[in-house]
Amino acid sequence: MIDLGPSNIALRPAVASDAAAIATMMRASLNAFDWMPVLHTPKQDLFFIRDIVLPNQQVTVAIAGEWIVGFIAVNGDWVEQLHLDPGWTGQGIGSRLLAQATAGMRSIKLYCFQSNAGARRFYERHGFRAEAFGDGSTNEEGLPDIVYVLGR
DSSP, X not given: OOOOOGGGEEEEEOOGGXXXXXXXXXXXXXXXXXXXXXXXXXXXXXXXXXXXXHHHSEEEEEEETTEEXXXXXXXXXXXXXXXXXXXXXXXXXXXXXXXXXXXXXXXXEEEEETTOHHHHHHHHHTTOEEEEEEOSTTSTTOOOEEEEEEEO
16 A cells, blocks of 8 residues: 555545445454454445444545545544554544544543553543443443543
C-alpha cells in the first residue's frame, strides 16, 4: 500500500455503497489481534455493517485514495465502533475520526476490551477515563472490557 500520509486522508460520511469495504476493513482490524475470537463470517460482517450499523448510527470513513482505511460509528453519546486498517495505525487517522465524529458531544462513552493495550493508550491519551471494568459476560466475545468516559 502506498503511504499517502495522514494529511492525504479524507474523512466523509459513509454511504450504503461503502458497506462491503467497511466490513472487509473491520475484519482485517479485528484479525490483527491474536486474542480476538473470530465469531462471524465475512457475510455476517457485511450484514452487520450494511443492515445494523449504517442505517442506525452516524458513520464516518477515512479514505486514502480510493481505499477505506478506517471508520467510526457513533450512536447517541456512544462510540460504537472505531477501526483502522492495521497498515494505517499510528498516523493520526483514529484521532481525526474521533475528533470529527464527537465534535459538539458533551459526554462520550465507549467500550474497549481490556486486552487491547493500544486502544486503551489511545483513548486515555485523548482524555478518556475508565469508569467500569466488566468480566466479559455482557459482550458476545466473552472478553473482559472497560467502559471509558470523556466529559467535556
